[in-house]
Amino acid sequence: MNIQVRERPEAAASTGIKTAIADCDIHPARATKDELHPYLAKRWHSHLETFGVHAYQGMMEGPPYPKAQPNASRRDAYPPEGGPQGSSLSFMQKQHLDPNNVALGVLNPLNTGQGIRNQDLAGAICSAINDWQIEKWTSKDLRLKGSVVVANEDGVSAAAEIRKRAGDTNFVQVLLLSRNVEPLGQRRYWPIYEAAQEAGLPIGVHAFGFGGNPITASGWPSYYIEEMVGHSQCQQTALASLVLEGVFERFPRLKMVMVEAGFGWAPSLAWRLDKVFARLHAEVPHLKRKPSEYIRDHIWWTTQPVEDPESRDHLFQTIEWIGWDRLLFATDYPHWDYDEPSRVLPAGVSDANRQAFYLDNAKQLYGVA
Amino acid sequence: MARHVIAPVDELPPGSRKFFEIDGRPIAVFNVKGEFFGLLNRCPHQGAALCEGPLIGLASSSDPGEIEYTKLGEILRCPWHGWEFDIRTGQSYCDPRRFRVRAYPVSVEPGTNVVKGPYVAETIKVAVESDYVVVDL
Numbered sequence: 272m273n274i275q276v277r278e279r280p281e282a283a284a285s286t287g288i289k290t291a292i293a294d295c296d297i298h299p300a301r302a303t304k305d306e307l308h309p310y311l312a313k314r315w316h317s318h319l320e321t322f323g324v325h326a327y328q329g330m331m332e333g334p335p336y337p338k339a340q341p342n343a344s345r346r347d348a349y350p351p352e353g354g355p356q357g358s359s360l361s362f363m364q365k366q367h368l369d370p371n372n373v374a375l376g377v378l379n380p381l382n383t384g385q386g387i388r389n390q391d392l393a394g395a396i397c398s399a400i401n402d403w404q405i406e407k408w409t410s411k412d413l414r415l416k417g418s419v420v421v422a423n424e425d426g427v428s429a430a431a432e433i434r435k436r437a438g439d440t441n442f443v444q445v446l447l448l449s450r451n452v453e454p455l456g457q458r459r460y461w462p463i464y465e466a467a468q469e470a471g472l473p474i475g476v477h478a479f480g481f482g483g484n485p486i487t488a489s490g491w492p493s494y495y496i497e498e499m500v501g502h503s504q505c506q507q508t509a510l511a512s513l514v515l516e517g518v519f520e521r522f523p524r525l526k527m528v529m530v531e532a533g534f535g536w537a538p539s540l541a542w543r544l545d546k547v548f549a550r551l552h553a554e555v556p557h558l559k560r561k562p563s564e565y566i567r568d569h570i571w572w573t574t575q576p577v578e579d580p581e582s583r584d585h586l587f588q589t590i591e592w593i594g595w596d597r598l599l600f601a602t603d604y605p606h607w608d609y610d611e612p613s614r615v616l617p618a619g620v621s622d623a624n625r626q627a628f629y630l631d632n633a634k635q636l637y638g639v640a
Numbered sequence: 641m642a643r644h645v646i647a648p649v650d651e652l653p654p655g656s657r658k659f660f661e662i663d664g665r666p667i668a669v670f671n672v673k674g675e676f677f678g679l680l681n682r683c684p685h686q687g688a689a690l691c692e693g694p695l696i697g698l699a700s701s702s703d704p705g706e707i708e709y710t711k712l713g714e715i716l717r718c719p720w721h722g723w724e725f726d727i728r729t730g731q732s733y734c735d736p737r738r739f740r741v742r743a744y745p746v747s748v749e750p751g752t753n754v755v756k757g758p759y760v761a762e763t764i765k766v767a768v769e770s771d772y773v774v775v776d777l
């Protein structure tokens with residue numbers, strides 16, 4: 272018998288996943304406020320100092336809702352060298368990438384320049400974040416791949432940033448958020464879709480955003496728990512807009528990933544859309560197919576959150592509608608609602624489906640060997 | 641079942657917690673205002689190092705608008721998804737029937753007892769004149 276004492280426990284590590292996995296939603300953070308300075312023109316250093324950053328929301332500082340854990344992140348994910356959770360590559364490797372056998376990790380930096388009202392500043396910060404992803408993350412760990420973040424409210428600058436990164440294998444997708452100034456299908460966003468299709472990059476639409484609109488369609492709710500479920504409602508309106516505005520008709524090779532908004536709602540949204548489409552086709556004659564067909568052909572879904580029905584059969588039925596080939600595993604590391612890879616799927620999934628779910632779908636979609 | 645001497649009492653002052661590996665099991669021992677509690681350091685939900693979470697109280701409500709805050713310092717909140725556990729019993733508050741974290745009895749024994757046995761204390765030097773924290777496994 273030997274009692275070992277530790278000041279802090281070792282970071283909890285997965286024990287249940289033997290095979291390699293893809294994690295399609297990892298959030299890297301900046302260690303310090305000034306970490307982007309090397310990638311930003313001097314003009315912006317003093318601008319930030321003097322004027323700060325103004326998003327399309329009332330709250331100038333911090334998120335509109337309190338988060339469940341500090342920085343909305345796991346309390347055990349603070350790097351030993353200091354800084355917020357997700358800001359240290361070496362600690363991310365030790366706590367997450369290595370023990371969880373992550374073969375491909377897709378970075379989705381949030382709190383970037385997306386949704387900053389000064390469009391020139393938004394473009395400059397987004398571009399800086401993209402340089403920072405290469406220098407701090409993807410060039411240092413080849414398992415990690417970046418998302419091109421763009422000043423989404425300015426379609427022209429966003430498209431230019433996508434073209435600048437096209438063909439750069441550090442990046443595997445373009446990142447948008449679900450809450451924008453207007454619903455995502457509207458024309459101001461089309462230059463983004465055009466450039467992404469041209470570059471062969473899927474578009475990840477991550478829940479959250481800074482469009483200034485409340486999370487629910489009926490106004491600002493009281494609780495964070497309402498924000499948590501509001502993301503899927505918000506994502507539904509974004510997806511309906513994309514379909515109904517004819518984005519997939521206009522950009523037939525465009526692929527989209529719904530990130531962190533659940534997927535249990537997908538069948539019912541498609542059923543509802545198909546039903547009204549049969550009656551209101553004349554309003555949207557630019558659509559050549561049923562809404563559900565666009566959804567099935569163009570949309571992929573990341574897990575985390577996975578809906579958690581009492582009966583696993585209900586979950587499996589939902590997944591069967593979506594297709595086992597359409598789900599991409601994600602942990603959301605280091606955020607507090609993180610999913611542990613070994614615990615995310617109930618028992619009873621075939622080996623082929625598991626393999627697709629954990630790794631192959633992502634490799635194929637993102638074109639990573 | 642063995643009784644493990646894990647530390648002299650003054651190494652675990654009130655408000656502190658320590659993490660141990662005893663017989664291969666990750667266990668955390670807390671001193672809450674002079675009372676000692678031991679829990680398995682693994683969350684039954686998805687396996688987080690549960691005992692790194694903050695100790696909070698229990699907010700409960702008999703009617704909307706009426707909120708009572710009790711058990712201050714006795715509720716452990718998981719560092720991942722925030723499930724709440726009673727540090728005294730290991731009972732979970734979100735799903736008490738299905739989930740519980742293993743709780744281990746912790747006591748304080750005088751050095752005189754510890755020297756006599758039947759305690760396991762290989763890594764701790766035991767002296768008759770101090771008190772020791774003991775975990776039952």
Ligand code: FES
Pocket residue numbers: 683684685686687688690718719720721722723
């Ligand atoms: S792992 Fe503890 S609440 Fe989920």
